[in-house]
Amino acid sequence: MKAxxxxxxxQVDDGQLIQGNPTFHTVSESISRIVEVKTTKAWYxxxxxxxxxxxxxxxxxxxxxxxxxxxxxxxxPVAWGWAIVNFVFWVGIGHAGTLISAILFLLRQPWRxxxxxxxxAMTIFAVICAGTFPGIHxxxxxxAYYMFPxxxxxxxxxxxxxxxxxxxxxxxxxxxVSLLFWYTGLIPDLATLRxxxxxxxxxxxxxxxxxxxxxxxxxxxxxxxxYLLLAGLATPLVLSVHSVVSFDFAVSNLPGWHTTIFPPYxxxxxxxxxxxxxxxxxxxxxxxxxVENFITMRHLENMNKxxxxxxxxxxxxxxxxxxxxxYSGNPFERFAFWNRATGPYAWxxxxxxxxxxxxxxxxxxxxxxxxxxxxxxVSILVNIGMWFERFVIVVSTLANDFLPSSWHYFKPTIFxxxxxxxxxxxxxxxxxLFLRFLPMIAMAEVKAVLPQADPHYYEHHGNGKxxxx
Amino acid sequence: xxxxxxKVVGILAEFENPAALIKAASALRDNGFKDFDCYTPFPVHGxxxxxGLKRSKLGFVVGIMGLLGGSGGLLMQWWMSAVDxxxxxxxxxxFSLPAFIPVVFELTxxxxxxxxxxxxWHFNRLPRLHHPVFYSExxxxxxxxxxxxxxxxxxxxxxxxxNEELFKSLGAVHIELLQEDEQEVKEEPVLQTA
Numbered sequence: 001m002k003a004x005x006x007x008x009x010x011q012v013d014d015g016q017l018i019q020g021n022p023t024f025h026t027v028s029e030s031i032s033r034i035v036e037v038k039t040t041k042a043w044y045x046x047x048x049x050x051x052x053x054x055x056x057x058x059x060x061x062x063x064x065x066x067x068x069x070x071x072x073x074x075x076x077p078v079a080w081g082w083a084i085v086n087f088v089f090w091v092g093i094g095h096a097g098t099l100i101s102a103i104l105f106l107l108r109q110p111w112r113x114x115x116x117x118x119x120x121a122m123t124i125f126a127v128i129c130a131g132t133f134p135g136i137h138x139x140x141x142x143x144a145y146y147m148f149p150x151x152x153x154x155x156x157x158x159x160x161x162x163x164x165x166x167x168x169x170x171x172x173x174x175x176x177v178s179l180l181f182w183y184t185g186l187i188p189d190l191a192t193l194r195x196x197x198x199x200x201x202x203x204x205x206x207x208x209x210x211x212x213x214x215x216x217x218x219x220x221x222x223x224x225x226x227y228l229l230l231a232g233l234a235t236p237l238v239l240s241v242h243s244v245v246s247f248d249f250a251v252s253n254l255p256g257w258h259t260t261i262f263p264p265y266x267x268x269x270x271x272x273x274x275x276x277x278x279x280x281x282x283x284x285x286x287x288x289x290x291v292e293n294f295i296t297m298r299h300l301e302n303m304n305k306x307x308x309x310x311x312x313x314x315x316x317x318x319x320x321x322x323x324x325x326x327y328s329g330n331p332f333e334r335f336a337f338w339n340r341a342t343g344p345y346a347w348x349x350x351x352x353x354x355x356x357x358x359x360x361x362x363x364x365x366x367x368x369x370x371x372x373x374x375x376x377x378v379s380i381l382v383n384i385g386m387w388f389e390r391f392v393i394v395v396s397t398l399a400n401d402f403l404p405s406s407w408h409y410f411k412p413t414i415f416x417x418x419x420x421x422x423x424x425x426x427x428x429x430x431x432x433l434f435l436r437f438l439p440m441i442a443m444a445e446v447k448a449v450l451p452q453a454d455p456h457y458y459e460h461h462g463n464g465k466x467x468x469x
Numbered sequence: 470x471x472x473x474x475x476k477v478v479g480i481l482a483e484f485e486n487p488a489a490l491i492k493a494a495s496a497l498r499d500n501g502f503k504d505f506d507c508y509t510p511f512p513v514h515g516x517x518x519x520x521g522l523k524r525s526k527l528g529f530v531v532g533i534m535g536l537l538g539g540s541g542g543l544l545m546q547w548w549m550s551a552v553d554x555x556x557x558x559x560x561x562x563x564f565s566l567p568a569f570i571p572v573v574f575e576l577t578x579x580x581x582x583x584x585x586x587x588x589x590w591h592f593n594r595l596p597r598l599h600h601p602v603f604y605s606e607x608x609x610x611x612x613x614x615x616x617x618x619x620x621x622x623x624x625x626x627x628x629x630x631x632n633e634e635l636f637k638s639l640g641a642v643h644i645e646l647l648q649e650d651e652q653e654v655k656e657e658p659v660l661q662t663a
Contacts, residue, residue: 024614149549157549158549160550160568161550161561169572169575170575173578180585188612192612194612195611212595212599212600214603216506217512217520221512222592223512224512229581230585233581237575237578247571447511448512453511458488458489
């Protein structure tokens with residue numbers, strides 16, 4: 001045992017993915033300890049606060065079911081208000097998690113291993129928040145099952161030509177696949193927690209979820225292929241989900257919505273906002289839980305680069321939308337976009353442009369990309385900006401429709417605001433529970449990217465024994 | 470060596486690092502061992518070849534499940550929209566293939582993912598309640614920083630003495646027998662028939 005501790009505690013050069021020269025054991029130790037030690041007071045305070053907000057959300061949903069969607073600021077022509085804005089916002093947040101876990105995995109970006117676990121958790125919780133909104137937006141929730149192809153008393157089936165129906169399938173599949181992907185990644189780490197557990201209950205619970213995993217290589221072989229295939233499946237899936245969400249708008253005939261740029265524009269925006277949310281969460285988590293050696297400046301800088309790139313894509317989409325509106329020569333189209341930038345919602349439009357296009361430009365500077373307070377502020381502003389992007393798209397198009405006599409200015413009610421805040425409460429409640437009970441960093445994956453995990457490492461660094469196949 | 474006196478179910482050796490384990494695995498492969506396995510906290514690169522494992526067949530499962538999902542999705546939409554209750558909606562044909570593609574795609578991905586995860590469970594015989602390697606106290610290191618190899622008693626070449634010598638010559642740092650606890654050795658209960 002001593003020998004193994006010595007040989008694995010090999011020196012690692014600076015600039016490695018994981019800092020602090022951890023051994024395999026210290027990786028297990030520093031990550032598992034987070035969920036094993038006594039919970040801090042700060043956690044209880046935060047949990048109390050956010051779960052109260054989540055409770056408020058639940059109560060408001062109850063009132064909504066009782067009273068109907070009139071408690072929101074909805075008025076014809078604005079029949080889609082904050083609920084749909086929040087839906088698109090939360091689905092978008094989720095996308096970065098899948099991008100990090102699947103696309104960066106396929107692109108062989110080993111730096112993702114430090115952040116993929118909680119980015120995936122974020123995806124799942126964001127999709128839960130997202131799924132709630134269209135669910136409660138249907139008005140008559142007791143017939144919500146009409147959305148699914150289930151035999152019913154009218155012997156009718158859903159309309160498969162409708163983008164809203166596609167959405168049900170896309171978001172449902174997305175949630176299921178994200179959950180499976182996340183859980184598959186968790187299995188080896190749950191086994192680690194099981195083997196470290198002292199109490200009977202912990203052993204039983206972690207043991208049950210670890211499925212009897214024993215790190216057998218015959219198992220690893222299938223496991224690795226399953227993980228790779230899931231990543232390959234999740235990649236087109238994540239692109240399809242936000243494309244389908246954008247079809248909710250693009251397939252309709254309203255000026256401002258009916259544009260072919262929507263699918264790629266929505267996907268880029270989703271990744272943009274999702275990375276900002278991962279950044280916000282990562283900055284807090286690495287500070288609170290002392291995992292700065294795992295989530296290093298290199299990870300943060302890479303994420304900032306992605307934020308900058310996607311910000312440019314979003315900025316390009318904003319400008320090309322305006323150009324095409326002008327170039328189309330269609331007066332309705334021209335009006336929709338001119339109205340966005342100069343009409344009653346201009347303040348929201350320019351908030352969006354400022355937060356999403358102007359602010360991230362600071363990341364051209366390396367110093368700014370590596371400055372923690374700066375990236376924290378930017379990540380919050382991007383989240384605000386991306387919420388406003390969806391608000392501008394949904395509300396400004398609907399409020400000023402073809403018939404000026406029906407125009408009116410959309411005003412949210414206390415329930416609109418309360419439910420948005422409540423959904424954040426739900427999101428953070430789930431996230432805090434995750435931090436408390438599950439390993440926030442993928443231990444097995446981090447161990448696999450340590451230099452001493454490579455069998456060839458021992459050929460050069462040697463340990464007195466010949467090591468080659 | 471263990472001092473328990475239950476039935477011997479295998480022999481477990483620990484090696485100090487992934488390279489030594491790979492070397493041990495390829496030695497076992499070359500000596501013609503069949504029922505052996507390596508246990509590591511993370512997948513060790515190059516171990517498939519060292520153990521002489523064939524490619525995983527999981528890809529076929531995923532492919533077939535994906536095809537089932539896609540064709541099933543198309544069939545469902547065709548039957549529901551064009552056969553069971555045809556409705557004219559915005560003048561589109563009953564069987565509107567382009568509009569059916571998103572659902573076909575989503576169901577392809579959904580079923581293929583089920584195939585990947587549950588197929589992996591099937592090939593790995595998961596979930597499982599017990600395995601001989603768990604008789605070893607030391608084995609909990611396998612999910613932390615231990616690199617183990619175990620030969621099971623079912624292997625035709627299993628021989629505690631000889632295998633131990635082989636492991637020693639390969640540089641194992643710790644060797645133990647996997648033995649059932651005596652109390653636990655019970656015959657399978659025979660069902661009483663009236």
